[in-house]
Amino acid sequence: MKPCIFCEIVAQQAPASIVYEDDLCLALMDIFPLRPAHVLVINKRHAQYVHELSEQERNHLFMVGNKISLAVRQSRLQPLAVHFNINDGKAAHQTVPHVHLHILPRYKHDSLAFVGSLLAKPLLMLKGGASRELLNEQAADIKRCL
Numbered sequence: 001m002k003p004c005i006f007c008e009i010v011a012q013q014a015p016a017s018i019v020y021e022d023d024l025c026l027a028l029m030d031i032f033p034l035r036p037a038h039v040l041v042i043n044k045r046h047a048q049y050v051h052e053l054s055e056q057e058r059n060h061l062f063m064v065g066n067k068i069s070l071a072v073r074q075s076r077l078q079p080l081a082v083h084f085n086i087n088d089g090k091a092a093h094q095t096v097p098h099v100h101l102h103i104l105p106r107y108k109h110d111s112l113a114f115v116g117s118l119l120a121k122p123l124l125m126l127k128g129g130a131s132r133e134l135l136n137e138q139a140a141d142i143k144r145c146l
Helices: 005-010 055-074 111-127 132-144
Strands: 018-021 025-029 039-043 081-085 100-106
Touching (some): 005 025, 005 039, 018 055, 039 055, 055 100, 055 132
Antiparallel strands (some): 025 039
């Protein structure tokens, strides 16, 4: 079985720009962001599908996601809305087989930019992702608002 990047991040064996951490969840900046301040909330225990989480883990994941979304809204980027998204399985475009909730900030009239970021994601992946400096800066801004 291939190593899970999210499990490596939880074990502190891979770098990440951490926004929040508790006993069950970790929130981090997406290294391949679709929008500025794109945050992922992951369950610390490895599970590929939402139905594999316990009721407590599912509830906690969404509670943390809500907490993070409120902080993102209060951050300097001040989005007008957020998408909450979970891709639950390969056919749903889950690229990392570990449950993760996307917190995607949205802005007025940003649909074209959003579609553009979806199309540009493969290039960003080839490049290695967003700069760690930018991600750390956004993480610090969101943390400040928690």
